[in-house]
Amino acid sequence: MTPEQLRAVEDLVNAQIVRDLTVTWEETTVEQARAQGAIGLFAERYGERVKVYTVGDFSKEICGGPHVEHTGELGHFRIVKEEAVGSGLRRIRAVLET
Secondary structure, eight states, rough: HHHHHHHHHHHHHHHHHHTTEEEEEEEEEEEHHTTTTOSOGGGGGSSEEEEEETTTTTTEEEEOOOOOOGGGSSSEEEEEEEEEEEEEEEEEEEEEEE
């Protein structure tokens, strides 16, 4: 990714943090989660039931938690590393600074 693309990702995430979106979760099956539009990586790690976290109108993801109740609790998001993990796949490592 270019420096400009990395900055765009940081800006996008930080804008959602500033919006102080409500974070909710529900437990369901992987199939139901995907039918609801939830994104989830590492499918081989999921059991029969998963937690689906919804972040306002911005994101819905399969995840283990624990998490915050509002995005405003997170602080400032900063990317510290970006790397290739496969053909056409990139991994971003980031920190939250208070």
